[in-house]
Amino acid sequence: MALNPTIYTEKVVRSFLRFQLAAYPFADEGIYAQCAGFSHNQGSGPCLLFCD
Numbered sequence: 001m002a003l004n005p006t007i008y009t010e011k012v013v014r015s016f017l018r019f020q021l022a023a024y025p026f027a028d029e030g031i032y033a034q035c036a037g038f039s040h041n042q043g044s045g046p047c048l049l050f051c052d
Contacts, residue, residue, distance in 0.1 A: 017035060026032040 021032070021035055026035065
């Protein structure tokens with residue numbers, strides 16, 4: 001069975017983000033919602049928007 005490095009990396013990042021949100025949730029609700037959305041939307045990048 002071949003290992004696809006792109007899919008493997010996406011799974012690792014998604015898993016780490018779920019862990020990080022569970023262990024250390026953001027106090028700001030907007031930033032928390034953005035990070036929670038990343039684990040559900042595969043097309044999103046890892047960027048957070050800190051501007052209004």
